[in-house]
Amino acid sequence: MYSYPIKSSMVKIVLQRLRAISEENGEEKKEENPSMASLKGKEKSGKGARSDRSKVKCMKQWSTWAMKKAKVITHYGFIPLIIVIGMNTEPKPQLSQLLSPV
Template identity: 60%
Template structure:
């Protein structure tokens, strides 16, 4: 299982307190792709057998 990557910084921020961190587009894309893959894994896990039943059994007639 993959380890989780924390995007939070440790220690004091030398630039002052902004309240929100500046994150790059690459970090947003990484977070979005991780979220998407987790959702796809759950959908595939619980939806594969019902999909096979729906697709295969009506064609048996």
């Protein structure tokens, strides 16, 4: 059996994709390097910072939910929308004329 060599670039790509998937699922991103926290600057302290973070998280979750619903509505509603628009034009065709390929 032949085994393929694993390149470090492959590992990095896989890790980036796994992080992106975990962020989409709403999991918290963990700090990999504690020294990076000091480079990011000081965070707000107190209850206001928590509510700001929760508002941002809520907005992200809401926008993700809304985009998923919009995708489903667009997927199932596009052809019926075209049929309705076609039936309201002049001259008014019948449904069979709209659906036939000729």
